[in-house]
Amino acid sequence: xxxxxxxxxxxGKVEVLKGITASVQKGEVVCIxxxxxxxxxxxxxxxxxxxxxxxxxxxxxxxxxxxDAPSIxxxxxxxxxxxxxxNLFPHRTALENVVEGPLxxxxxxxxxxxxxxxxxxxxxxxxxxxxxxxPQLSGGQQxxxxxxxxxxxxxxxxxxxxPTSALDPELVGDVLGVMRKLADDGMTMVVVTHEMxxxxxxxxxxxxxxxxxxxxxxxxxxxxxQPQHPRTQDFLRRVLHPL
Amino acid sequence: xxxxxxxAVEFFPILMNGVALTIVVTIGSLLLSTVLGLVWAMMRVxxxxxxxxxxxxxINVIRGIPIIVLLFxxxxxxxxxxxxxxxxxxxxxxxxxxxxxxxxxxFRAGIEAIDKGQIEAAQSIGMGWWLTMRRVVLPQAVRIVxxxxxxxxxxxxKDSSQASTITVAELALQGKLIASSTFKNTSVFTLVALMYLxxxxxxxxxxxxxxxxAGKR
Numbered sequence: 001x002x003x004x005x006x007x008x009x010x011x012g013k014v015e016v017l018k019g020i021t022a023s024v025q026k027g028e029v030v031c032i033x034x035x036x037x038x039x040x041x042x043x044x045x046x047x048x049x050x051x052x053x054x055x056x057x058x059x060x061x062x063x064x065x066x067x068d069a070p071s072i073x074x075x076x077x078x079x080x081x082x083x084x085x086x087n088l089f090p091h092r093t094a095l096e097n098v099v100e101g102p103l104x105x106x107x108x109x110x111x112x113x114x115x116x117x118x119x120x121x122x123x124x125x126x127x128x129x130x131x132x133x134x135p136q137l138s139g140g141q142q143x144x145x146x147x148x149x150x151x152x153x154x155x156x157x158x159x160x161x162x163p164t165s166a167l168d169p170e171l172v173g174d175v176l177g178v179m180r181k182l183a184d185d186g187m188t189m190v191v192v193t194h195e196m197x198x199x200x201x202x203x204x205x206x207x208x209x210x211x212x213x214x215x216x217x218x219x220x221x222x223x224x225x226q227p228q229h230p231r232t233q234d235f236l237r238r239v240l241h242p243l
Numbered sequence: 244x245x246x247x248x249x250x251a252v253e254f255f256p257i258l259m260n261g262v263a264l265t266i267v268v269t270i271g272s273l274l275l276s277t278v279l280g281l282v283w284a285m286m287r288v289x290x291x292x293x294x295x296x297x298x299x300x301x302i303n304v305i306r307g308i309p310i311i312v313l314l315f316x317x318x319x320x321x322x323x324x325x326x327x328x329x330x331x332x333x334x335x336x337x338x339x340x341x342x343x344x345x346x347x348x349x350f351r352a353g354i355e356a357i358d359k360g361q362i363e364a365a366q367s368i369g370m371g372w373w374l375t376m377r378r379v380v381l382p383q384a385v386r387i388v389x390x391x392x393x394x395x396x397x398x399x400x401k402d403s404s405q406a407s408t409i410t411v412a413e414l415a416l417q418g419k420l421i422a423s424s425t426f427k428n429t430s431v432f433t434l435v436a437l438m439y440l441x442x443x444x445x446x447x448x449x450x451x452x453x454x455x456x457a458g459k460r
Contacts, residue, residue, distance in 0.1 A: 050363050077369040087364035091382050101368035104378055153368055 001026045001188060002047060002079070002157060007056035009042055016042050017053065018212035024157070029189045031199035031220065034209035035235060040192040041084075043209070044159045047190070048079050061156065077105060080150030084162040086142040088134040094121060094145045095130040098152045106153070113152075120148040124178050140171030144178055157188035164195060196239060200224045208232045250430035254421055261417030262438060268334050268403040268413055273396060275339025280346025285376070287351050298347070305344040310405050313337045318409040334406035342399060349395065353388035354380055386457050393450030397443055404439075414438060 002024040009017040016039040024030050032040045045051040047058055049067035058065040060075050088097050095117050102113040121127050124144035134142050143163055150158050160179065164172040176198050183189060183202045193199060199206050203220040208229070216229040227233045286298035305313075318333040328336065357380050365375040407416035418435035422428045 048367060050366060073369045073371065076367055081363075081367040083360060083364065083367075085360055087358075087360040089361065089364070089379055089383075100378065101370075104374060105369040149368070 031203040080155040261414035264413040271335035272338035276342035279343035283347035284350035353384035
């Protein structure tokens with residue numbers, strides 16, 4: 001459903017993606033792991049056109065991703081994004097955040113959008129926070145609202161950009177729980193994460209990225225338990241046993 | 244002091260005619276400068292190079308010309324080009340254009356203060372440029388922009404007196420006319436100053452209210 005073929009991307013003189021080829025099937029959960037600055041987030045941002053790419057091709061359900069083409073709106077309504085820093089709209093309530101896209105982009109009826117918005121907030125465990133503004137919510141709650149906002153677009157896939165990196169450790173579990181439920185329900189997900197436990201338990205496949213290339217990829221358990229490439233081995237050793 | 248009160252009662256009605264025109268000029272040019280300022284600011288942040296450069300040059304040209312010269316130009320030069328404006332029209336147009344440059348810079352600062360993540364979140368749910376502006380950026384920018392906007396209102400109220408130079412009989416000119424025919428300079432100009440101050444005070448309080456509200460979140 002998402003295809004990347006020899007994707008290159010530079011920021012100025014620094015080439016951050018050096019030929020990424022990968023695909024994500026419908027219903028698949030793919031985790032992208034790797035050191036900071038390896039290009040993980042950039043891949044996600046290229047998939048829904050927040051960044052342009054220089055060479056190669058990215059397509060979503062056969063539609064080429066081109067951030068300057070009108071079709072980018074279609075792609076963005078089909079592939080939602082959840083950000084590291086939540087990026088909720090602070091001037092709107094949790095419920096308003098969730099229904100903003102359905103109401104103003106997809107032009108759904110108010111009654112229908114509000115009803116589904118409430119259902120989604122309940123689904124992420126925040127039914128009683130519908131009228132709260134983001135600054136009144138904890139980080140974990142904000143991120144769950146952001147997931148509900150992504151789901152409200154009824155996307156075919158969701159991209160998660162380090163969704164738990166900005167959270168206090170005790171709030172990580174709530175967010176991962178919601179994501180695990182989504183995966184169980186068959187949502188296609190691409191997750192950039194440092195949560196190796198989540199990757200091992202929930203992901204179908206893991207890509208290890210370093211220096212702008214895919215160093216190693218494979219089924220989650222195999223890659224995380226028996227990494228083949230020395231760089232993957234070294235990375236996992238340092239992440240799993242920092243002391 | 245007794246003389247002052249006597250004069251005040253006598254001149255007050257005439258000066259009030261000036262106050263009415265001062266308010267008309269202030270509100271008219273405030274509205275015009277707000278609309279023009281928004282247009283310049285939108286052009287500036289549109290991401291389209293030609294529009295952004297055009298707006299930047301316009302703002303610099305406007306900022307580089309004294310208000311009084313702009314007023315003279317509109318009132319005395321435009322008729323030579325076949326466009327005749329009444330003094331009041333020229334005053335509102337001139338002050339509105341002059342202040343649009345400051346409004347534009349204020350609006351732009353407010354828009355650019357909004358976190359980039361907000362724009363990305365809007366884009367990621369499929370919002371285009373205009374929808375992102377209308378639903379996400381501008382409502383948040385308003386809070387940032389309001390306190391300096393209030394200051395612009397106070398400055399405009401006072402600068403509306405420059406319309407007197409092209410014969411608009413607003414408060415300052417009415418005062419000057421009375422003073423030169425009665426020679427009661429002290430009474431008249433004290434009264435004029437007090438009347439400007441009286442009009443400014445509600446605006447000053449409004450700015451303070453805006454600042455408090457902006458500081459809250």
